Amino acid sequence: MAASIAEAARKHPAPEGIVYTYGTAGFRTKADVLDSVLARVGLIASLRSRALKGKWIGVMITASHNPPEDNGVKLVEPMGNMLQEEWEVLSTTMANKATPEDVAEYYNELAAKFKIDLSTPARVVVARDTRASGSRLLGCLVDGLKAAGAEYKDFGFFTTPQLHYVVRSLNTEGTKDAYGVPTEKGYYEKFGAAFKNALKGKKPQGSLTVDGANGVGGPKLTELIKYLPTKEEGGLEIHVVNDNVIKPESLNVDCGADYVKTNQRAPPTSKVGPNDRCCSLDGDADRVVFYFKDSSNVFHLLDGDRIATLVASFLGDLIRQSGLADAITIGVVQTAYANGAATNYVEQTLKLKVDCTPTGVKYLHHAAEKLDIGVYFEANGHGTVIFSPDTLDTINKHEPRSPAQKEALDVLRATVELINQAVGDALSDLLLVEVVLAHKSWGVEEWLGTYTDLPNKLTKVIVSDRNIFKTTDAERKLVKPDGVQKQIDAEVQKVRQGRSFARASGTEDAVRVYAEAATKAEAEDLARKVASIVE
Ligand code: NG1
Ligand code: ZN
Structure with missing residues (x-):
């Protein structure tokens, strides 16, 4: 097996000078430098499955709300949870091994470390979003899986949560905790029936317009709708917009949950009327925000x-x-x-x-x-x-x-x-x-009307080294660099209902600054002041 593993790594050599990290959302970067990572993730996924006695592990190829030219990959644990932290570190090490021999050696080292019997079956479920690079990256992943002798099921295009659903369903099939039928249809049937039963005769008012971010969520929702009661049957009228997956370069462009949340406005293409309910998904449909325009054309976000x-x-x-x-x-x-x-x-x-x-x-x-x-x-x-x-x-x-x-x-x-x-x-x-x-x-x-949001501002500061920013108290206070938190506190004191904090982003090379206060002007001013302290 060592030979086949080295061979897979040789086929997808790691580009020089790039350091990969399994971050909050898995590996994520420009798609054209991810081939080697995908092949190695195939190896890691196989080991993870074997370490868990052949339980199904999920691998999702997506870069969520990021631009169309990006891509990424994340692993899913048997119950549908995110990958265990220890294995995030191992994945990072594997992704950064330089030569095919190093890769094969590390594979064996991990097998020895976790006492993994390499003859145990390895089972992996794979799926991807609609990015143009997805099919090539899938090929690289499959090369890794085959080299490790894993059995795999390819579900093609899926939302990230559909993959989590299938993984959990496969691993609980036939037990008292059975989650659902482990197929795409099983997903629609489960959630479709639950929606009808949860409504219990109550009729949704008006309609809902769903912005699919031109990603996989649009077509999957269109499919799900077939399993929901129609408006005539007392169900919900749903309009799916921004569901153009034929043009992958339009993914997340001027639409989607991240656009709406960041810009605090509806996608420019939105044609809905006053008080019409809208929501936006992100590129892999694991995130949603609602919004509407009131009769004075003022935008309101329901996040x-x-x-x-x-x-x-x-x-x-x-x-x-x-x-x-x-x-x-x-x-x-x-x-x-x-x-x-x-x-x-x-x-x-x-x-x-x-x-x-x-x-x-x-x-x-x-x-x-x-x-x-x-x-x-x-x-x-x-x-x-x-x-x-x-x-x-x-x-x-x-x-x-x-x-x-x-x-x-x-x-x-x-x-x-x-x-x-x-x-x-x-x-x-x-x-x-x-x-x-x-x-x-x-x-x-x-x-x-349930409550009124405090005006707030979220900004990004580019610093030379974001790793010097260390926080405590669930990231609400900085402990490093020395003295910075004191300066932030002093600014917060000056505004009414002030609150502000700064932390290093886990997904971008930047420090994020958040501020809120009694008025928009005070919140924006506070964010500016804190940003200049951090700079
Ligand atoms: P970072 O970049 O660590 O702030 C961002 C989001 C998180 C989460 C991750 C991706 C903000 C302020 N941060 O994290 O909420 O969505 O990306 O999983 O929105
Ligand atoms: Zn997402």
């Missing part, structure tokens, strides 16, 4: 914080109405980027606990796993809700004591099914939002 608060309030109602309030508690997990008004609303109005974690879905997910029901969303729209095994058991076994309790319990059970437990999923999240709005008989204005 991840809004989704979290909406869903937490709905689940709280269902738990109380089902008679489960004494048995189950709900918590919300946010990052420092959550708007202060959202945090306040959760604590003061919903009376729920808020945890704050560092940026990156894996931190939020881990914190949410410690709760009975953990609602976690990043402000930019990544997120989901997870239910602990005990909580699921309680919900499944609960005997309602009145027709009203039964009604609420039915909706709660269907809502659990509707939420992708493996990972944040834009398609599942958008259906969840629609279910909540339908039950509350709310439109976007009522949703927006």
Whole structure:
């Protein structure tokens, strides 16, 4: 096998002078320098599967919201979680091995280190988004998988959450934790049926326009719609726009969740009327934000914080109405980027606990796993809700004591099914939002009216070395460089309802500065001041 592994590495030589890192979102960079990485990821995925006695591991080829010429790759653990941190480090080392011999040697070293029996089957599920470079990179990945003797299933074009779904379903098939039928159709059937059941006769108002970022989410949503009740059947009218995957160079260009969140405006092509509900997915459909224009043509964003608060309030109602309030508690997990008004609303109005974690879905997910029901969303729209095994058991076994309790319990059970437990999923999240709005008989204005966001500003500062910025307190305070936090505190004191922090980005070579305050002018001024301190 050493020979075949060295051969695969030889076929896809590592370019000189590039250092690769498995970051928050896997390996991600310009697509034309990723061939060697993909071949090596094939080797790592095979080892990871063997280390877990042949459980299915997922490999997704995507660069999410990044430009069309980028690409990337991330690994998925058997239950649909993100790759274990230790293996992120091993993947980084493997990606940076210089020669084919080094690659083969490291492969054997890992096998020895983890006592991996190389005759154990290795099983890997692969899929990709719609980028032009995807098919070439898939070829490189497959070369790595074949060299390692892995069995693999190629699901072709998938959203990232579809891949997580299939991985979890394959590994739980035939057990009491069976998640779903491990096929694309199985995904649509599961979420389609859950949507219908969770609506339970409540009719969604108006329609929803979904911007697919010209990525894989558009066509997959079009497919999912076939499994949803039609408007005539009491379902939701959905219009899919920006779903041109025939022109991969249009991916994420002037559309998509990142465009809308960053620019605080609708895609220029948007043609919707006042108060029409819209949402935007990102390039691999694991992230969604909602928005609308009011009757004065003013744009309003309903971001991840809004989704979290909406869903937490709905689940709280269902738990109380089902008679489960004494048995189950709900918590919300946010990052420092959550708007202060959202945090306040959760604590003061919903009376729920808020945890704050560092940026990156894996931190939020881990914190949410410690709760009975953990609602976690990043402000930019990544997120989901997870239910602990005990909580699921309680919900499944609960005997309602009145027709009203039964009604609420039915909706709660269907809502659990509707939420992708493996990972944040834009398609599942958008259906969840629609279910909540339908039950509350709310439109976007009522949703927006729950609280008023504090004006805020997010900027990026290019520094010579971002690694000198070290944080504590879930990234809300700098401990290094010395004295910088003191200067930031001094500026924050000067503005009303001020809050600001600076941290090194995990995905870009920059330091991000966030500021919020009572007015837009004060927030922008504070961001400017803090940026100049950091520079
Ligand atoms: P970094 O670059 O570490 O700030 C960004 C987002 C995260 C997350 C990751 C990608 C912001 C402020 N940061 O991280 O929320 O989405 O990319 O997974 O939006
Ligand atoms: Zn994404």
